[in-house]
Amino acid sequence: MLVRIVKMSFEPSKIEEFLTNFEIVKDKIRTFEGCNFLELYRDQNNTNIFFTYSYWNSEDDLNNYRHSKLFKDIWAETKPKFNAKPEAWSVDKIASLK
Incomplete structure (x- = not known):
């Protein structure tokens, strides 16, 4: 399994457009062959920064x-x-605690 983390920083005036589009495409991404999990995060302090985690x-x-x-x-x-510029990392999960 591969974990993909993508950091994206948006123009503040474009955030609502991004979120609206994400709502439209999120299920398509999640059901793409080979994708088993998808989440979107928003930074608590810098609210124009988002991360996808898949x-x-x-x-x-x-x-x-x-x-x-x-x-x-x-x-x-x-x-x-x-x-x-967006940043992306492909990582291996080492540990997961629930």
């Missing part, structure tokens, strides 16, 4: 998503709203 079966599954029409459409809608 679980993928494999790097191939993540890459299939990143090269899909779905991703390209979402990225075309999202990218113009950024006020800083």
Whole structure:
């Protein structure tokens, strides 16, 4: 399993547009083949910063998503709203406590 974390910083005036679009596409992302989990977080202090946190079966599954029409459409809608370059990490889960 691969965990993908993406940090995005938005122009404050574009946040509501981003959130509206995320509501529309979140189920499509979550049900994309190989995606097992998806969450969106918002920084408590810098409220224009958001993070997506997703679980993928494999790097191939993540890459299939990143090269899909779905991703390209979402990225075309999202990218113009950024006020800083997004950052992304693919990580392995070491421990999980419940």
